[in-house]
Amino acid sequence: MKTTTHMVIVDVSPYDYLAMGSDDGAGAVEQHLLPSGRDALRFARQMTDAVWLINMQLPDMSGLELYHMLRRRWREVVCFLCRTSTA
Numbered sequence: 001m002k003t004t005t006h007m008v009i010v011d012v013s014p015y016d017y018l019a020m021g022s023d024d025g026a027g028a029v030e031q032h033l034l035p036s037g038r039d040a041l042r043f044a045r046q047m048t049d050a051v052w053l054i055n056m057q058l059p060d061m062s063g064l065e066l067y068h069m070l071r072r073r074w075r076e077v078v079c080f081l082c083r084t085s086t087a
Contacts, residue, residue, distance in 0.1 A: 006050035008032045010040045010066065011084070012059055037061040037069075044070055052079040 007029050009017045014033035032047065034040045037058045052070065056063035063081050070077045 004028045004030050006030050006032065006047060008034065008040065008043065008047060008050045008052045010034045010037065010052065010058065010063070011055040012036070012057075013084075016084075017053070035059070037063075037066040040066055041069060044073060048074055050078075052077060054079055054081050056081055056083040 005028070009031060011017065011033075012035055014035060017031065017033070032043060032050070034043055037060050040052075040054070052067075054063040054066055058066065063083075067077075067079050067081060070079065
């Protein structure tokens with residue numbers, strides 16, 4: 001039985017992550033690409049069952065701030081924080 005995993009990617013350059021959405025045969029990954037923390041908070045109202053990948057450097061807040069806001073709303077949120085290299 002195939003299942004769909006929802007992955008929410010919050011990054012100013014979310015399209016860098018498109019390759020992560022491939023289907024491995026066991027289930028599909030549906031990506032939701034968001035460029036800012038504000039967009040992510042709006043989206044979080046409708047998407048409670050997802051894995052979040054959050055860049056630490058967002059244009060409107062830090063990724064850590066977004067993580068804490070999501071945790072206050074949804075205690076079981078699954079988040080991974082990352083930082084992209086500028087080199």
